[in-house]
Amino acid sequence: MSSKHKPAHHDPHHGDSSHQQSFWSQYVFSTDHKVIGIQYLFMSLFFLFFGFCLMLLMRWQIAYPGHPLPILGKMFGESNMPGGVMLPEFYNQLGAMHGTIMVFLGVVPLGFAVFGNYLIPLQIGAKDMAFPRLNMFSYWSFFVGGLLMISSFLLPGGPASNGWTSYSPLSDIAHDGQTIWLFSMAIIIISSLLSSLNFITTIFQLRAPGMTFERLPFFIWAQLITAFLLLLAFPPLEGAAFLQLFDRLLGSSFFLPSGLYVNGHLYNVSGGGNALLWQHLFWFLGHPEVYVIILPALGIVTEIIACNTRKNISGFGMMRWSIIFLGFLSFVVWSHHTYLTGMGTNITAFFQTTTMIISIPSVIIISALFITLWGGSIRFNIPMLFALAFLPMFGFGGLTGLPLGLAATDIPLHDTYYVIGHFHYVVAPGVVLGLFAGIYYWFPKATGRKMNDVLGHLHFWPTLIAMNFVFFPMLIQGLMGLNRRMYDGGATYQFAHGILFWNVIISWASWILGLAQLAFIFNFFYSIFKGEKVNSDNPWQSATLEWATPTPPPHGNFSKPITVYRDPYAYSLEGAPKDYSPQDQKEI
């Protein structure tokens, strides 16, 4: 908290500081929310791709267990892949780091920090975040935490290898990579905490005149609830990380029960700890984290659907109440991740009930978005395609979660590929498509150029199809009982032999999915420099405030004082001269 009280690093006496800043303070150590958002964007896209590549590597081992990886296999060294054949330890490290990087360094920063930083001040009509220097500090602690996480690949024993959940007691007694994991998680958590309190303060305090809570776009509501979830759910994981660090570094036994045998020897600690404590602290974060991942994407998709159907969101008020309710409820569902730990029927019944209830607000939001499509004059541009694909894919991900929310069906499905299929449907074809939609949609605002349409189609269609070929077979495999985290893809099990051919199909689909991302990467960099220039500040004819800025928005965002006169999605109003009425325009 002291950081926001420090005196300004740059000289505050410049009349117009935006033109007189050096390169370093303008692009590197900038306090401008837009620059910070873009810094986050490059970082999180890098992590997203990096984490994805780890999985592409693992898919070789799952599809062709024991076969040397052609060409690339030699690159990873004798200690990881002797002769190009992956060792089980390396497989576990890749799996753990894939989960950690994708969730904590890829999807969450992309949805929350990138779009939140870039758009919150723009959409509420503010000049910057409430605490700009704190914002910069958040980014740089994320940067350090992320680099620390990746650098653990250079340790002699490799990075953490206990899954992204780091369950104790295994991770208490694991090698040094786990310590680095904990330290870097602690730093990343501090970064998100500071971001979230900054976002909440900004939304409460810096709204432009006339921007009441009813007039906030849904994206802002989604970010607000997300920020509260991060603010209140992340500290318990920080506490858990401290506990585990104590166990690992000072020999305490918070998570180590008495009489623990490791490799046939009694483990020499005081004992008296409880391994389940970690699971509860972890999932107390872990479940709100699911909504931290989803809500920004829902907000983005809502913006895009309203703009591209040219009508108001149906049931907008209902959506707001739903998202608030969802935020509250997400704190009391975490133990549906731990049905197998013998919690007893009463506790199980409680968490089953809350889990079923929390599906209601999610369904309301998705239904409202579907109903919005009805009677709209839909424009099928690239962002809209991604947003439209998001709806059924996310819905499917949610529906496949219901059997996991009920203990009776969860117990046979627990830790199978069904679980993997379910949450990847939520995150990959769901959230990631939503986030891509956001990048395509706001790209013209940030750069003044549109992303290429042909390449956009080349990105969209293979991605959508390949993702379904990756994740749908996992549901089938899981229902057949195939366990997750199997180094040989399940080949040891006799019963699994009939479904192992899916492993090969999934792997090839995932590699095709990887190729399809090249279209995006090329499009992204090509369009920054060579994309088609937009000839107005509001190329999508949107009604929300971020389009009332010059393109790209300068330091301070708006060229004139902003007053807000109406709801965010004022499209096709009767009697209006245009089919959209910007929020800051007095007459419709």
Next chain:
Amino acid sequence: MSQETEFIPYIVEPREDTGLYNAKLGIWLFLASEIMLFGSLFSAYILLRVGSFTWPVQSDIQNVPIGAINSVVLLSSSIFFIRAYVALKADDIVKYKKFMYLVIGFAFLFLILKGFEYYQHFSHGEFPKTSVFLALYFLMTGLHALHIIGGILVNSYYAGPGLYLREKNKQWFINRVEVAGLYWHFVDLVWIFLFSTLYLL
């Protein structure tokens, strides 16, 4: 008014519809997350204690008198902070400084007494690896001590080198001190819970 206050509104004056200036809302949110952080450790304490076969009689291991004195020390430090804040609002900068020095001095006194307790534990061969209770004790009080150190840094800044900020904008400086005070009271409050949980229960 400097350029910064024009760029970001409600740094100095509260916003009408929320009744808060930015930093005050920010610090309350920060404290909310701190409650969740300490709350997770307290719930770990409950779970581990309820699930344990043996739990030491805490008051036998702990130096209860020093803990009690430390509670008084921190509470007085909190009261001194309020006196300092009132003096600052009344523009009595000499008095403000005097009370701030007392705040900081008592914080150091707390740390010295805490360090003495740690020393006693260590010399009795009591370490985090000795038992779950001691591990919890060292973790929770250690984390709290880090918060005290953070508070000392902030308070010292406003008691001395940071005073030049007051020349620029008096009300803004009062806000800053108020926010630091909210944090300081929170840290004291945590100690009250720690003392009753780790010493008396």
